[in-house]
Amino acid sequence: MSRATRYVAPVVGLVVFFAAWELLVRALDIRPFVLTRPSQIVRYMFRFPHDYFRAALITMKHAALGFAIAVVVALVIGAAMAASRFIEYATQPVLTLIAVTPFAAYIASVKIGLGVFSDKPVVFIVALVSLPAFAFAAADGMRGADPSSRELLASVDASRWEVLWHLRMPSALPALFTAAKYNVGLALVVAYLAEGGTGGLGQIGSRAIAGNQGDRLWAAILSMAILGTISLILLNVLQRAVMGWHVSQRSDDG
Amino acid sequence: MIAPGRRPYTPANVGTWATMTAAVSLRGLEKSFGALETIAGVDLEIEAGSFVSLIGPSGCGKSTLLRIVAGLETPSGGQVLVDGEPAVSARRHKRVAMVPQHPGLLPWRSVRANARLLLDVNSKANGPTTKDPIELLERVGLGSFLDAHPHELSGGMQQRVALVRALALGAPLLAMDEPLAALDEITRAEMRGLLNQLVEGHNVTTLFVTHSISEAVALSDRVLVSSPRPARIVADIPIDLSRPRPDDVDDDAHFFDLCTQVRHALLKGAE
Numbered sequence: 001m002s003r004a005t006r007y008v009a010p011v012v013g014l015v016v017f018f019a020a021w022e023l024l025v026r027a028l029d030i031r032p033f034v035l036t037r038p039s040q041i042v043r044y045m046f047r048f049p050h051d052y053f054r055a056a057l058i059t060m061k062h063a064a065l066g067f068a069i070a071v072v073v074a075l076v077i078g079a080a081m082a083a084s085r086f087i088e089y090a091t092q093p094v095l096t097l098i099a100v101t102p103f104a105a106y107i108a109s110v111k112i113g114l115g116v117f118s119d120k121p122v123v124f125i126v127a128l129v130s131l132p133a134f135a136f137a138a139a140d141g142m143r144g145a146d147p148s149s150r151e152l153l154a155s156v157d158a159s160r161w162e163v164l165w166h167l168r169m170p171s172a173l174p175a176l177f178t179a180a181k182y183n184v185g186l187a188l189v190v191a192y193l194a195e196g197g198t199g200g201l202g203q204i205g206s207r208a209i210a211g212n213q214g215d216r217l218w219a220a221i222l223s224m225a226i227l228g229t230i231s232l233i234l235l236n237v238l239q240r241a242v243m244g245w246h247v248s249q250r251s252d253d254g
Numbered sequence: 255m256i257a258p259g260r261r262p263y264t265p266a267n268v269g270t271w272a273t274m275t276a277a278v279s280l281r282g283l284e285k286s287f288g289a290l291e292t293i294a295g296v297d298l299e300i301e302a303g304s305f306v307s308l309i310g311p312s313g314c315g316k317s318t319l320l321r322i323v324a325g326l327e328t329p330s331g332g333q334v335l336v337d338g339e340p341a342v343s344a345r346r347h348k349r350v351a352m353v354p355q356h357p358g359l360l361p362w363r364s365v366r367a368n369a370r371l372l373l374d375v376n377s378k379a380n381g382p383t384t385k386d387p388i389e390l391l392e393r394v395g396l397g398s399f400l401d402a403h404p405h406e407l408s409g410g411m412q413q414r415v416a417l418v419r420a421l422a423l424g425a426p427l428l429a430m431d432e433p434l435a436a437l438d439e440i441t442r443a444e445m446r447g448l449l450n451q452l453v454e455g456h457n458v459t460t461l462f463v464t465h466s467i468s469e470a471v472a473l474s475d476r477v478l479v480s481s482p483r484p485a486r487i488v489a490d491i492p493i494d495l496s497r498p499r500p501d502d503v504d505d506d507a508h509f510f511d512l513c514t515q516v517r518h519a520l521l522k523g524a525e
Contacts (some may be wrong), residue, residue: 148358155324155352156423157345158375166375170362245362245403 032214041222044215051204052223058200060227062119062191066126067183070134071176073127078138078172079164088139099132107194122194129190130183137179141172174246177239184231192224201227277302277337277427277459278323284331285318292318294484295332300476302337302426305453305460307470309516310480311524316463317431319485323461324350324429337426344427348372348379351420353430357412359404365391366400369418383424390418394448410441414448421452428453428460434469446472447501454498467520471495471512472503479519489519 018038024030025037032040045052077095081088103125114121145167153163195202201220208217243249278300285293292315300306310316321327322334325345336344344350351372359368369387373380391397394414404412413433420428434442446469453460464470470477471493479489493512495503503509 146358148354148356149360151326152352152354152358152372153375154326155345155350155429156348156372156376157379162375166371167360170360173362243362245405247405250405 036218063187069127070130074134081139082142095132133179137175141175142168145171279335282332291484307474315485351423351425357416387422488523
């Protein structure tokens with residue numbers, strides 16, 4: 001496949017998608033609150049570009065901070081799980097519980113506990129919801145480190161920290177990036193739903209629902225989609241930069 | 255011509271070898287995994303600076319013996335001394351350099367970084383005899399691949415990096431576990447020549463585990479033949495080929511005689 005095709009094909013796909021959406025709404029005369037036309041959404045966004053840009057930055061900050069905290073905590077938990085079967089078995093049910101409990105159910109409680117108008121509950125919930133996938137990925141990746149390399153490091157009496165730093169952590173990178181790609185959308189959704197009183201696209205969305213403003217709501221939704229796409233692109237760029245050695249990152253042109 | 259610090263091992267000097275400083279000394283070595291007896295009473299002295307191969311049938315316990323010498327496995331009985339200290343202590347002091355069967359290069363590290371991996375960890379135990387890995391890489395023909403990553407190298411090149419990684423430690427004992435087994439015939443022959451060049455004249459003791467009779471004879475001063483599991487040394491064959499060994503050593507008629515001797519010992523041990 002040529003390089004041009006690789007870039008042109010996605011654009012064609014998106015143009016067809018938005019054109020079909022526009023035509024469907026016009027043809028079926030769908031109410032704006034149910035589904036607003038893309039042209040109308042864009043027009044609304046360009047009426048208040050600063051509001052949406054500022055709100056998008058706030059949502060991005062919430063998601064990115066929560067994401068980063070989840071990665072750091074997951075690396076610690078993952079390393080402990082990879083090092084000790086007891087810790088793994090003790091941690092697994094807690095992580096599973098976090099993963100299966102619908103976060104929407106406890107958003108209000110956390111916000112009351114940490115401050116309704118504060119960023120803290122939003123960041124906390126994003127970190128909490130992102131944690132299980134990162135922790136399981138970190139543990140699996142670290143445990144899967146090449147046994148012959150582990151033995152090689154043992155043959156010179158490498159410390160646990162050295163094994164973690166030189167072998168286990170880099171071995172966990174592929175699994176961590178896979179988890180990150182799954183978590184990036186989730187983190188944005190959680191941030192959106194937990195916002196309200198803190199600024200952010202979630203606040204615009206909830207106010208639009210309360211005010212029955214379809215175009216305002218759909219402008220927030222489209223902003224979230226753009227934010228998610230940018231986040232994924234950034235994640236891919238980061239992955240290519242730190243994992244250029246991995247088979248998944250090598251060019252398939254050859 | 256014999257390289258400095260080395261001399262051929264011949265039946266005539268066997269007695270004197272035993273009284274010289276042993277780099278590796280095994281006394282009544284035993285190892286069992288549960289009910290499975292893997293090594294049954296091995297006594298062995300390896301003289302400092304010699305190249306000794308251990309050959310035996312698959313699963314006979316050769317690699318286990320090597321891992322015990324490297325301090326990675328605890329024996330069930332007997333004593334293991336490496337350079338005069340217990341194997342576990344020798345491992346802590348980085349007195350043993352391992353070359354595993356698979357190169358075990360870290361894919362995220364460049365050739366240069368892989369070559370210095372064993373120097374980077376537990377660095378306080380690095381001795382005064384450590385060698386410059388870049389210099390060694392240049393010596394093995396990888397000077398123009400310093401910034402390459404393992405996936406950009408052939409199997410033979412990867413194994414050369416693994417060899418440099420071990421030699422850079424400057425450890426008195428090189429423990430090699432079938433390092434050439436995964437290579438094609440031509441690369442094996444090249445690596446054999448390279449190994450001879452690298453260890454000759456460096457006063458490094460090498461314990462080399464292999465399946466290949468010709469490899470063992472071409473490289474070694476002594477070939478130890480193991481019985482099927484549980485491992486016992488059933489023959490200790492001196493290899494009196496001159497050093498440095500030419501690349502075409504396997505064309506020598508005496509080389510064939512020695513290979514035949516090792517093969518017969520292997521067959522006899524299996525009876």
